[in-house]
Amino acid sequence: MAALSLKLASALALATGAISLGTQAAIAAPPPRVVHSIDWYRWQATGRTLAARASFGSNVVVGLASMKVLEAVRTRYGIRVIATFPQLHAAEVTVTRSLLARAGRDRRIRYVSSLGARRRLLAMPNDPMVSTVDPLTTLPYEWQFAAAHVDRALDYTQGNPAVLVGTIDSGAAGVPDLAGKVAQRWTVSAKGKLAREPRPFDVVGHGTAVASLIAANVDDGVGMAGFGGASRLIVMHAWSLTDVATAAALMKLDALGVRIVNMSFGGPRPETPIMLDAIHKAAADGMLLVAAAGNSAQAVSHPAADLQPPGGARSYGLAVGASDVHGNLAFFSNYGMNLSLLAPGSYDGPCTGVLTAVVPGSTAFDGSCYPTWDQGGTMYGYVAGTSFAAPEVAGIAALIWAVRPQLENYQVAEIIKQSAQRNGGWTPATGCGVLDAGAALALATSLSAGEWATTEAAPTGCSATDER
Numbered sequence: 001m002a003a004l005s006l007k008l009a010s011a012l013a014l015a016t017g018a019i020s021l022g023t024q025a026a027i028a029a030p031p032p033r034v035v036h037s038i039d040w041y042r043w044q045a046t047g048r049t050l051a052a053r054a055s056f057g058s059n060v061v062v063g064l065a066s067m068k069v070l071e072a073v074r075t076r077y078g079i080r081v082i083a084t085f086p087q088l089h090a091a092e093v094t095v096t097r098s099l100l101a102r103a104g105r106d107r108r109i110r111y112v113s114s115l116g117a118r119r120r121l122l123a124m125p126n127d128p129m130v131s132t133v134d135p136l137t138t139l140p141y142e143w144q145f146a147a148a149h150v151d152r153a154l155d156y157t158q159g160n161p162a163v164l165v166g167t168i169d170s171g172a173a174g175v176p177d178l179a180g181k182v183a184q185r186w187t188v189s190a191k192g193k194l195a196r197e198p199r200p201f202d203v204v205g206h207g208t209a210v211a212s213l214i215a216a217n218v219d220d221g222v223g224m225a226g227f228g229g230a231s232r233l234i235v236m237h238a239w240s241l242t243d244v245a246t247a248a249a250l251m252k253l254d255a256l257g258v259r260i261v262n263m264s265f266g267g268p269r270p271e272t273p274i275m276l277d278a279i280h281k282a283a284a285d286g287m288l289l290v291a292a293a294g295n296s297a298q299a300v301s302h303p304a305a306d307l308q309p310p311g312g313a314r315s316y317g318l319a320v321g322a323s324d325v326h327g328n329l330a331f332f333s334n335y336g337m338n339l340s341l342l343a344p345g346s347y348d349g350p351c352t353g354v355l356t357a358v359v360p361g362s363t364a365f366d367g368s369c370y371p372t373w374d375q376g377g378t379m380y381g382y383v384a385g386t387s388f389a390a391p392e393v394a395g396i397a398a399l400i401w402a403v404r405p406q407l408e409n410y411q412v413a414e415i416i417k418q419s420a421q422r423n424g425g426w427t428p429a430t431g432c433g434v435l436d437a438g439a440a441l442a443l444a445t446s447l448s449a450g451e452w453a454t455t456e457a458a459p460t461g462c463s464a465t466d467e468r
Contacts (some may be wrong), residue, residue, distance in 0.1 A: 151440025159229020205362025227395025
């Protein structure tokens with residue numbers, strides 16, 4: 001590890017000059033609202049169809065025309081209300097035979113849905129095919145920082161602590177790299193119950209790695225540098241990644257004024273209505289959603305696929321795949337019509353990755369093939385996955401909003417896509433290209449703050465003739 005230590009010291013000398021973080025408190029600066037009506041989910045099913053999807057006595061989510069009708073619906077069908085989600089016009093209820101028989105004909109009920117399948121964190125799995133480390137591979141310290149030209153981005157801004165980035169993940173441990181960078185901590189249960197988390201907590205370690213890529217500090221010349229500079233985090237610790245839990249978490253982060261939410265989780269199944277409504281409402285409220293594309297070398301997973309229309313078109317969110325050190329699609333990364341762009345998520349082959357903070361003994365990486373080491377009492381490691389590409393993009397979105405706070409979410413998304421490094425236009429293998437933080441900040445500052453606030457000058461996707 002001596003070579004790693006030398007590279008660590010060299011990179012930190014660069015990073016320390018680029019980032020200087022104060023300890024002063026800062027209030028949140030919520031994103032500008034988007035003039036965009038919410039397309040509430042509707043699905044009027046027959047009684048037979050509902051009976052095939054739910055059973056008497058089970059729990060389901062009911063979408064309502066408005067929360068004003070909940071009491072009348074409860075009385076009409078004799079249902080027991082387990083939990084309510086007012087921002088999403090929905091409630092979790094216990095199924096009755098009357099509900100199954102008549103809900104499909106009741107215009108007060110928009111849908112009846114299951115609670116949703118549990119999704120999984122999108123770090124690379126520790127499978128046998130990724131279990132061997134190449135002893136000849138030399139891994140540069142935090143190579144992803146230079147590959148994405150974050151140093152050039154920091155010439156424009158060092159970030160703003162008033163720009164809050166939310167994470168829905170396994171929590172975030174109290175590692176030195178995150179000292180002073182977490183504004184609030186919350187927990188959300190599988191059924192969407194929210195509570196303040198009294199202390200840093202992350203047994204899995206995945207959430208800590210994600211958080212470090214967004215907002216890691218540089219303190220006294222020791223540590224790594226996050227892509228989001230001085231931005232701060234609101235950590236949402238999800239005990240189970242059900243659609244109900246993630247929808248409730250999104251709405252809480254929305255209410256707290258969070259501008260960007262990173263979702264490094266997913267799965268092949270489409271979202272249930274409550275999660276789709278949460279995505280639409282968050283977008284209409286001005287939030288930028290960033291999600292990992294997935295690690296199964298197939299079509300972009302959900303929820304990422306719901307954030308990016310096909311072909312790199314204008315979007316209110318970003319679906320992020322992983323690139324390797326050569327700027328190519330990583331061997332494990334998902335791809336396809338709903339891919340926005342790539343960001344560094346693997347170095348060069350199995351058991352190589354990007355640098356993150358690591359929680360000692362964490363279940364995500366302990367015993368895996370990824371190299372980890374102790375540097376001054378703090379653990380670091382090289383880990384791979386689209387889970388770790390997405391937060392890099394979220395961090396750059398925070399830098400863009402720091403320098404141009406009047407931008408709307410779709411403008412931030414389009415700046416990131418249009419400025420990506422590419423040859424030609426959008427492709428299913430690379431989306432709009434590979435993240436280029438320096439070019440993104442250059443584009444964001446190409447217009448004055450006033451001009452950005454009054455124009456739709458952001459490109460509408462990456463065209464087939466554009467090259468970067």
